Amino acid sequence: MPDDLQVWLAECYPQSVRTAYLILGNRLDAEDAVQESFLRAWKFRDSLSRESSFKPWLYRVVVNTCNSKLRHDIPRREGRVNDVNLVDIATNDDLPGRVALSNDVMCALRDLPVHLRVVVVLRYYADLSERDIAIAIARKQGTVKSRLNEARTRLALHPALRTDASRVPATSKEVNG
């Protein structure tokens, strides 16, 4: 039966689970959330025909599940550990500075409020357009824009990215307004 599901999984599972991972900051939670999301999406696949495109719809399910986990499951669990460990990146990349920067960006991302973190991840990792993000988070496009701006501003002002004076010019830029 679920040939379609297998197609979905083949196309979207890796990126979905990584997106959830960036939002939740925990590997197991991300896998749980995405599994739940796919099952839910499959269950309510009838409503997909009324949606304009599949990807934003699926991401909406993923985001809702992540939000649900962040609201209910994770806060009740003791000793939650964020397992973002970028030391592994050093093996894939020869630039230790880049590893350190990514670590700092992740640290700053984790300190963002969830609603800002979600739009940043959807925009800059999942590569959704602002319109698709608006569909995914069930908000207006203007809201997405303002959230992205706020998130980028907050990230630039985060202590982890400001303390290292040598990197600041490289990671930030002046924009009007």
Next chain:
Amino acid sequence: MTMIDEDVLINALNDVADTFVVSSEAPDRIVAEAAANEPPRRSHHVPTVISQPSRGRAYLVAAALVAVIASISVPLFRSEGNPNRAVVHGGPPPFGTSAQKLPLGGLKGYSAPLAPRPGSQKGTTITASGAATTSTGATSGVTSQKIESNGSIALAVDKGHVGAAFSSLNKLATSDGGFVASTQANAGSPRPDTFSYGTIVLEVPQRNFARLVAQAQRVGRPTSVSTSSNNVTAQYVDLQAHISALVASRRQYLVIMTKATTIDGILAVQSQLDALQSQIEQLQGQLNVLSHETTYGALTITVSEVGHHAHKASPLSGFARAWHDSVKGFFAGFEWLLRLAGPALFAVLTVGGLWGLARYVRRALRRRRI
């Protein structure tokens, strides 16, 4: 404003995401679980109207508009189309006020506003001949209909005839079994630019009221005639019932008084009795006034010399009338706007509320679907 560079962000997020090694077993687990949990195939039923947002919204807005228009127009038609609806359509005459302007030049065939409807045996008829008949239907039998009648007539008489008109009117009242309740007269001088005028209030038994109205118009040239009648039966019965209840209470207190042995007890009962007595007398006074008003009809007649009226009622010229109409129309426009403001506000609130509700339901359904 300083913002983090987009490329830096993209690279950092990709770097972090790349550290996540996607398990190849996870998709298989999901497929297996989906297969296990696959319910019997049924469509997720969502009402078509709601599941198609634009269509559903259009239906809701249309329904709201129809409801609003109906709620506005029905009362308007009912109140404007037939102001005397309660009098015209079945049942006994309403306990309210009804009035009618009478055509000048006589009261032949005149029936008071509370005349019975064709085919009805209930109501009160006062005919021009003066015969007043009160018949009671199913609702009566306890108290006959109590009608109070009032009227006013403006008469114009020739110069120097105001006094004679007053005398004639006085005779009319006494001959009909009534009396002169009050008079007020202003006598003019012999000069041509001064005029005499006065007002006389006649009261006659209700059964003779219509005849008095007819006769009074023959004394001079009537310039305006108006009469009104109120059915005050309900008020009358209400007062009677109230008084009866108070009298019964007073009787009970008197019984208690005979049994009271202490000074405090006697004083307390006496206090209650005094209060009751006061209320009874007050209501009895109202009842007496009402009884008098329903026994006698009052006709106010203003008598003035012809020139007096002509002087006061100078016709407007074309421009003046146009200006007058313009000002009147201006204020009528305001009145119209004010009258529409209430229904419009109601309409806006209703449509807004329905729109909000529809939006909420739509969002909730979409959320449930996912």
